[in-house]
């Protein structure tokens with residue numbers, strides 16, 4: 166049995182629609198160079214790929230230069246995937262780096278880059294395969310599409326514009342709304358009729374878990390985008406969670422009516 170398409174489909178941006186890994190790495194590498202002042206200012210071969218594979222452990226941006234540092238010191242990817250929180254704390258202490266200092270450097274590198282050359286900054290971010298045609302299809306359907314992101318709305322618009330997405334029907338709630346995602350979802354819900362159905366696709370398991378804990382959001386259907394920034398243990402946890410559906414990128418491009426019956430491994 167399948168279910169009807171939802172009234173509202175809320176989508177996270179980074180890690181669901183858009184792959185920002187290249188930008189994360191570039192920004193992290195520059196921040197790392199500014200803070201640690203290595204002799205060699207081009208990243209060694211393979212470091213970017215190691216970073217892409219381990220980046221899902223990062224919770225906040227300031228940890229990214231520390232991830233670069235740990236990989237360069239030879240910490241194994243397996244160790245990082247299992248024990249990142251501890252490794253990050255220990256490495257910061259060892260190097261005498263404070264979270265605030267790391268955060269300021271990451272933000273500063275990014276802000277200067279955007280100011281200097283926003284085009285090259287945007288060029289390091291690309292939509293996952295199949296996303297743009299799917300978005301365009303949905304925007305002509307009855308389901309309302311809303312993007313909820315911690316990225317600034319103006320950058321989301323610019324990235325969509327490059328692919329000629331007509332976003333007149335698309336609601337974009339970016340960093341500027343300054344609210345945690347569960348709160349944004351709650352306020353969106355309150356604008357809808359009581360019989361409206363609400364789905365939310367996100368790549369961070371912690372965010373979905375935070376939504377799940379809100380009793381008044383209990384009927385929001387939650388989907389973990391398995392192609393985004395999450396780890397295998399997180400995907401396994403989600404697969405065993407009765408309230409979270411694990412969605413593949415391939416399935417994302419299938420009709421919404423098929424999402425729940427086929428993606429739920431309950």
Ligand SMILES: [Mg+2]
Pocket residue numbers: 177178179180181367368369393
């Ligand atoms: Mg995300």
